[in-house]
Amino acid sequence: MEKERNTLLIADDVLINREMLKDIFEDEYDILEASNGQEAIKILDEKKDEIVLLFLDLIMPEKTGLDVMVHMSLHGMMETIPVIMITGEATVESDVRAYELGASDIIYKPFEPAVVIRRAKNIIELFRHRISIEKELALKTEQLRENQKKLEQSNDFLINALSSVVEFRSLESGEHVQRVKKFTKILLKYWQALYPEYGFTDAQIELMTNASALHDIGKIAIPDSILMKPGKLTDEEYAEMKKHTIYGCQLLENFKQEENEFYRYCYDICRYHHERANGKGYPDGLVEDEIPVWAQVVSIVDVYDALVSKRVYKDSFSIDDAIKMIHNGECGIFSQKLLECFDAARDELIANTDKPE
C-alpha cells in the first residue's frame, strides 16, 4: 500500500523563508526542509512518493532551483510532484525557464499567506486529481483486458454448448464437435502456411475454428426419426437430412450481422460443408473455388472424423483406410489444394486422432 501523500518539501536556503512557509502549512501537512539544491534532490529521491508539493527557491547554493527541476524531469517526478517556484522578483527569463521546465506556479516574495495557501491547495488538488485519474485509467485498462478475456471465454463456452445441443439430442457426447474444431484448426494452419496468397491471419483462423463448431447446428430441425435412425435412410429421409445445411443458415439468419466476419464464416460453414469440388455436393452444387475455403476445410474434416469414429449406423474405419477413402473419392471429390493440405497435415491429424477401438 502506498503511503498517503501529505508532505510538503520546502527548498530555500534562507531559514526565515522556510519558517514562514512552514508556519503557513504545518498544521495541515508534514513539512520537509532543504536548505540547498543538493539536499532538495536527496530528499526528493528518497521521499518522492510522499511529497504533494515542492516550494522551490531559484537561487540556492550547491544546486540551484533550476538544477533541481532538471533532476526531477530526468527522473519522471514532474508528472506527480507539482513545483511552485519562490522568487524574489519577476524576471522574464527565469519565469519562462521555470515554466518551460514544468513549474506549476511562481510566487514572489514577500509572501501573501492567503494567496500562497490558495494557490498551493489548488495545485495539490489538481495533481491529486490527475494522479487518481491516471491510476483509474490504468485500472480500467487492466479491467478491459480482463473483460475481453472473460468475454472470449464465455463466447467459447456458448459456442460449445450450442454446438453440442444436436449431438446431445442424438445421444452423442459432443466430442465430434470438439474434434472437428481441433482438426479444422490444424488444417487451416497448414492452409495458411501452404497458401499464403489467401492471407489468412491467426485471428481469422481462430474465428473460422470457432465457426466450425456450428457446422451441424441445422440438425436441430431434423426429426428424431431420421436423425436417430440406426439403419439406412430412405431417399425421402435422406433428402430431409440434407436440409440441415439450409436449416442451419435459416437459424443463423435470424441473428444476421452484416459485415461480421464471424457470422460469415458460420453461415458459409453451415451451408457449404457438404459441397464437393465436382459440384456433386449439396445444397447448392457449388464447384471448386466457389466453395469458401473454411467450408471446404470443415467438409474434409467432417468426413475424416465420421470415418474414424463409430456412429449409430456404422462402425469406425482405421485411420489409414479413412485417408485412402478420402483420396479415392469415396466420400465425394475434394479440391486438389484441399487434398494437398490434408496430406501435409496428415501426421499432425493422425497424432490428434484417437485410435479406433
Place this chain on the structure above:
Amino acid sequence: MIKQLYENIKGNYDEAITRMRDDERIKKYLNFFLMDESYKQLESALDSKNCEEAFKAAHTLKGVSQNMAFTDFAESVVNITEELRAGNLEEALKIFPEVSEKYKFLIDEINKVM
C-alpha cells in the same frame, strides 16, 4: 512593543501581522533575522569585490527583509541588489554605506525588544 519597533524602523506592521499572524511569531522571526548571515556575506563579498557572490547575498537579504516587512531597509537592499544584478559593482559600493547604516540601526532596534 513590536508595533513600536516597526514604527521606529519605518517598517509595515500591518503587513508583518498578516504574514506572521501575531507578535509572538514576529519575535520568533526577528530572532531568525538576527541569526541570518546574508548581510555579513554581502559585506565580505563587496570587500573582496566579488560581484556575483555579493548579488546572491543581496538577493537573499532582499527576500528576507521584504518578508519581515522592513519596508525602508528593504528599499535600500532592492537598490543595491539591482546594481549588483547589472554588474555595477562601483554603484553598489556607493549605496552600501546607506544599507549598512540602516542595517545597524535595525539590529539595535530589534535587540531592544528581544
